[in-house]
Every structure is written in C-alpha cells, then in structure tokens.
Amino acid sequence: MAEVKLTERQNKRRTQIMDTARQLLASRGYEALTMRDLAAESEVALKTLYRIYGNKDKLLQSAIAEQYRGAYEAIDQDTQPVGLDRVFFIAESIAARVLEEASYIKALSKMTSSQAMLETLTQLRTEMYTKALEQMRSQDDLCDFVSIPFLASSIGVHIGSLFRSWANDGFGSNEMFDRVRMEVIFVLSPFAVGHARERLQTMTKQVYNDLITKVLRRS
Numbered sequence: 001m002a003e004v005k006l007t008e009r010q011n012k013r014r015t016q017i018m019d020t021a022r023q024l025l026a027s028r029g030y031e032a033l034t035m036r037d038l039a040a041e042s043e044v045a046l047k048t049l050y051r052i053y054g055n056k057d058k059l060l061q062s063a064i065a066e067q068y069r070g071a072y073e074a075i076d077q078d079t080q081p082v083g084l085d086r087v088f089f090i091a092e093s094i095a096a097r098v099l100e101e102a103s104y105i106k107a108l109s110k111m112t113s114s115q116a117m118l119e120t121l122t123q124l125r126t127e128m129y130t131k132a133l134e135q136m137r138s139q140d141d142l143c144d145f146v147s148i149p150f151l152a153s154s155i156g157v158h159i160g161s162l163f164r165s166w167a168n169d170g171f172g173s174n175e176m177f178d179r180v181r182m183e184v185i186f187v188l189s190p191f192a193v194g195h196a197r198e199r200l201q202t203m204t205k206q207v208y209n210d211l212i213t214k215v216l217r218r219s
Helices: 008-028 035-042 046-053 056-077 083-100 102-108 115-138 148-167 173-188 194-218
Strands: none
Touching: 008 035, 008 056, 035 046, 035 056, 046 056, 056 083, 056 115, 083 102, 083 115, 083 148, 083 173, 083 194, 102 148, 115 148, 148 173, 173 194
C-alpha cells in the first residue's frame, strides 16, 4: 500500500499531538493520562484523536516509537567506533539516553508491557547491534557458527530487561553503565574469538569489581 502523503497542516497537527503525548506521559504518568487530556493539550478534537489513533495505547506507541527511532538513527549514523567497540558504544549510548530522560522513561515503563511496543523498540535496537556484530565477524572477532540475528536479539532483550528493572527501582542510576557492559559481556563472551575474546576476559573482572563496589555502597 502506498504511503499517504500528509499536507503541511496535517504534519503540523501530527507533530503537535506526538510532542504533547510525550510531554504529558512524562509529567502525569501513563495511568493518569487520558485521551481527553491529550485532545485538550494538543488543541485537537477528541473524536479526531480516536479516529486517527483508536485509543491511548496506540497513540502513545506511535509517539514513543517515533522518538526512539529518531534517537536510534542518530546513534546509528555515527560510524565510529566499529566492531566490539561499536556494540558497547550502542548499548552505552542508549543507556545514556535513558538516564537523561529518567522521569519520562519511568513513566514509559508503565505502558511498555504492550507486546507491540516491546517488539518495535527491540527491533530498532536489534538492527543496530546486527551491523556491529557483522563488523566483528569481518574482523575475525566472532565465531562462524553463531547466528548474528540471534546474538543481536539477545543483547537487545537483555539490555531491555535491564532498563525495565532500573525503571522499577531495581538498582541505582550510578550502576547503569557497569550493568549494561556486563550484559554485553555475558552475551558475547561464549562466541567471541581472537582479540575480542581477550578483551572481554580482561573487561569482565574490571567491570564486575566496579559494579560490586557500587552495589556495596548502596547497601
């Protein structure tokens, strides 16, 4: 089906709705936010919102997917570093974005139990990890028998679970980067070869010790 081209007025209205949805989600939280609130703050008729999006979840899913697609594309366009360093770069860049928008992400965690939303965000992350893992294989840093889509998906799922744990106050923000690195190390270590394997072995002890120190301080 051909993509429907929006008029300038329709684009402006859509941008206003998406921006308002993200702002209200951050300030009021998922449960307190209503379609009536969204309509009033967006200066759009309530029936128009229902006609275009159907319900609150679908509207918020569109707003969130649009925001993260833009953020992930910006990360993806940075072509340095490469290979193993790029896998860590992607994971840490996403984690930095999560921490920068802490209140918004914590509100978002209330609605990302939606399977459709989870699949959208996971797919966006997986595409980036796939490119980095392909670079690792081209550098002979990844064994031949492992499936790159499987590894990319595994990294995305592991780190996605980590973000949800943080959003539910499972651990402090100062532990985020060490925990992200540990998840990447955990997924990649069995399949890394050559120089990458040596680096991951060295990193494991260092990152683990740093994380334990922070956990002990918290407790």
